Amino acid sequence: xxxxxxxxxxxxxxxxxxxxxxxxxxxxxxxxxxxxxxxxxxxxxxxxxxxxxxxxxxxxxxxxxxxxxxxxxxxxxxxxxxxxxxxxxxxxxxxxxxxxxxxxxxxxxxxxxxxxxxxxxxxxxxxxxxxxxxxxxxxxxxxxxxxxxxxxxxxxxxxxxxxx
Numbered sequence: 147x148x149x150x151x152x153x154x155x156x157x158x159x160x161x162x163x164x165x166x167x168x169x170x171x172x173x174x175x176x177x178x179x180x181x182x183x184x185x186x187x188x189x190x191x192x193x194x195x196x197x198x199x200x201x202x203x204x205x206x207x208x209x210x211x212x213x214x215x216x217x218x219x220x221x222x223x224x225x226x227x228x229x230x231x232x233x234x235x236x237x238x239x240x241x242x243x244x245x246x247x248x249x250x251x252x253x254x255x256x257x258x259x260x261x262x263x264x265x266x267x268x269x270x271x272x273x274x275x276x277x278x279x280x281x282x283x284x285x286x287x288x289x290x291x292x293x294x295x296x297x298x299x300x301x302x303x304x305x306x307x308x309x310x
Contacts, residue, residue, distance in 0.1 A: 191268035206251030213244030
């Protein structure tokens, strides 16, 4: 029983760090970084993008570790028994959250970084119809939407943990 409580605790803390980190980055860090550095006359937005990109890259590593740890705690709880209620749903949701984070961090962020290297200036400084700016905006939107998967999935998992 003590092992199960410890595993539930680790899972809950893991989800809270993952979801809380994403919310803090999107709602607090990104706007603050772009507001402050964007005021700099030369390359402020470029610097803001580089800084936030590096912060996000590092947080993706946290997300990957959180996903693996979350899945590990679920599997251990199933093996040690009794398995959590809605085990298949929880494991599937945790897998989807991890997959979304990996896709965002590897595929989408990789393409964004490639575009930024090719441009060499803040994408917002390009003319509005420039295909590179359009592609950057599209990828930024995809990245933001994909991060909703671990946020919403994590909130659902927290709810199920509290309810159990």
